[in-house]
Amino acid sequence: MTTVLRYAAFTTDPAGGNKAGVVPDATGLTDQQMLALAAELGYSETAFLTAVPGTADRRYQVRYFAPTLEVPFCGHATVAAAVAVAHAEGPGELVFETKAGTVPVQVAEQDGVLHATLTSVEPEVLPIGAEEVEQALAALGWAAADLDPELPPRIAYAGAHHLVLAVRTRERLADLAYDFDGLAAFMTARDLVTLQLVWRESETVFHVRDPFPVGGVVEDPATGAAAAAFGAYLRELGGAGESAELTLHQGEDLGSPGLLRVSLVAGDSRVRVTGAAVPLPEAAS
Structure with missing residues (x-):
């Protein structure tokens, strides 16, 4: 068994x-x-x-x-x-x-x-075309004006590919009711595992959400692979130094809050992600 x-x-x-x-x-x-x-x-x-x-x-x-x-x-x-x-x-x-x-x-x-x-595999940050961003926004029901111009869209990789989209307000991030099939088709065509949707609270604190329709899940409550990719993204864009400690809050909008710590270390391009884990009451079967 x-x-x-x-x-x-x-x-x-x-x-x-x-x-x-x-x-x-x-x-x-x-x-x-x-x-x-x-x-x-x-x-x-x-x-x-x-x-x-x-x-x-x-x-x-x-x-x-x-x-x-x-x-x-x-x-x-x-x-x-x-x-x-x-x-x-x-x-x-x-x-x-x-x-x-x-x-x-x-x-x-x-x-x-x-x-x-x-400790992630070697990360990579790639550009994405304006037309593709428009398609993603259409599936999300968001507008280009919702995006934070200081954190432009990119595809980030640290073991899996994620489209990073940063928004101007926490309210926009909280209001998520997307086209499941449409977004799944968009992501499948581009080998994306999740979308990393981000609102920046401060220079080192972020709130994130991750739709995961390609996996048959509406939303992932806490996403370590995307957190690692986001760390690489932020460093690539100059939003974090060679060494930085980032805090990501995820799952609050689902009633399942999680806390992810992302570490960037000078001299090492890989990204470290730290989190606790606890067994569920029905831990074994």
Whole structure:
């Protein structure tokens, strides 16, 4: 029988954050079985771990499935999976081999709660055409005048591709009722996993939302992969120094608040994302 663990990531409260499934031993599971299990759980992603034998470190092959498809990388399921391993084996260093590349993860205890810090794969920030931005805005029901001119649209990557759209006001961010099928088609054509919708509260504090229709989910409550991509985006645009600590609030508009810490380190282009994770009451099945 396959063991399935259930965690809430980027929160210390099981009622908050983003829920993830974790299969600590996916040995022998087929792609179809993993997809079916992820669909049955219904979380935005489920992480499937297979230990890599013959290595000196704690190294796992990890695959991530949403209810409708496999994604190359998922931040909140990485945090959940790393904490799940640490609950079984103790905190410390882990290495996750994902389809996006190698992701080191450090798990440490803070105030009685386990926190995981993932280090992204090499990030990239790409331009996007004005016509494509118009199409995305049309699907969202937003106008070009809603956008923050100081944070222009870009496609950002740190394991998965995300379209970053920043708005002028918190009220605009809160008012989200988009065309699910239209946005899914737009994103599928451009290999986008989520849209990273952003409002800047201060130089280092941001509120974000992430529609995820390509995964069969209206909205992701806390998105570590997009947070890593956003860190790279902000540094690329000069909105953060070579070293910076950013705070991202996500999930408040869904009644499931999460907290993501993004770290930029001088001399290292990769981005670090930190969050807590806690087991759900029905943690195993």
